[in-house]
Amino acid sequence: MFLPRFTTLWLAAALLTGCSPKSQDTSKQAVAPDSDGLALVSADSAAPVADSLAVDLLAFKEQGLLTPVSTVRVADDPVFHKAKTFRAVDLRVLLRKHLPLNTLDTANTQVVFECEDGYSPSMPLRDLLARQSYLAVADADAPAGQDWINAVKEGREMKVAPFYVVYTDVPADDYRYKWPYNLVRLRLVPATDETKVLLPKDGLMVKGYDLFRTHCLTCHALNGVGGQMGPELNYPMNVTEYWQPEHLRAFVKNPSAYRNNCKMPHLSYLTDAQIDEILKYVGYMKDFKTLAKR
Ligand code: HEC
Structure with a gap:
């Protein structure tokens, strides 16, 4: 308790x-x-x-x-x-x-x-x-x-x-x-408020989960937990359900290439491999939709 x-x-x-x-x-x-x-x-x-x-x-x-x-x-x-x-x-x-x-x-x-x-x-x-x-x-x-x-x-x-x-x-x-x-x-x-709705059951997703928590959660909520500066990424629709995979990856790498005056910064310190781990985790979470109470 x-x-x-x-x-x-x-x-x-x-x-x-x-x-x-x-x-x-x-x-x-x-x-x-x-x-x-x-x-x-x-x-x-x-x-x-x-x-x-x-x-x-x-x-x-x-x-x-x-x-x-x-x-x-x-x-x-x-x-x-x-x-x-x-x-x-x-x-x-x-x-x-x-x-x-x-x-x-x-x-x-x-x-x-x-x-x-x-x-x-x-x-x-x-x-x-x-x-x-x-x-x-x-x-x-x-x-x-x-x-x-x-x-x-x-x-x-x-x-x-x-x-x-x-x-x-x-x-x-x-x-x-x-x-x-x-x-x-x-x-x-x-x-546990956070882990209850974010922690992946699949051990292979843990790396992406850790990276997501460090680099994305400050601005984005997933299942209702996280920042509000950017949009929620899983509920009710997971971003991988309406973004084409190659565009999603390219957007996260360089948001201003997609949107003028984009408020999402260019996270230049993330490697391509790290972004792939993060998006693998985000996509995996589409089967675990829930909305945390705030
Ligand atoms: C400093 C805050 C911030 C951080 C950190 C951040 N984002 Fe964003 N993100 C935003 C904002 C703001 C938008 C909305 C951009 C716009 O429309 O101009 C956005 C938009 C997005 C979108 C597009 C959503 C849609 O459907 O339009 C995706 C996908 C996304 N972010 C993923 C990520 C991922 C993955 C990470 C971590 C690697 C991340 N973001 C880190 C602020 C952030």
């Missing part, structure tokens, strides 16, 4: 109507942003079991809960590609204060980051808690009167506001660590 039985408060309407793009999904449970949340842990077996805990960062900010703010320096920022200084809140302290972390199995809990543009990377909570993670609330290098400087990726300006997760002790190339910017919300979910 993901959580011992305990009660969570349904988040006050004020929080649910925050600015998160997914705030219309009222089926999600969340913890009230006060330390009383911790007092809710109870042995009451009749209490509902929470399957998801969420933090609406914009609502937290409005309520003055994103303090104290300190100045942190990141030697090699993977989004800005240089040394950066941020005004930031200690993310571990923030999570410990507002979520019942001591009741969670941190090795089997995923932190899902939800960005305004639908980008949604996730990582094990245990990894996040193992390093000095911060929620940057402003860019200390920004000109006076301005909180943020936009980042530039492949010639495109990326909005970093309102929040950005950074680390002071994680190398920029450690792919296990996510650095989501334009972040509005984070959720803790049982790791």
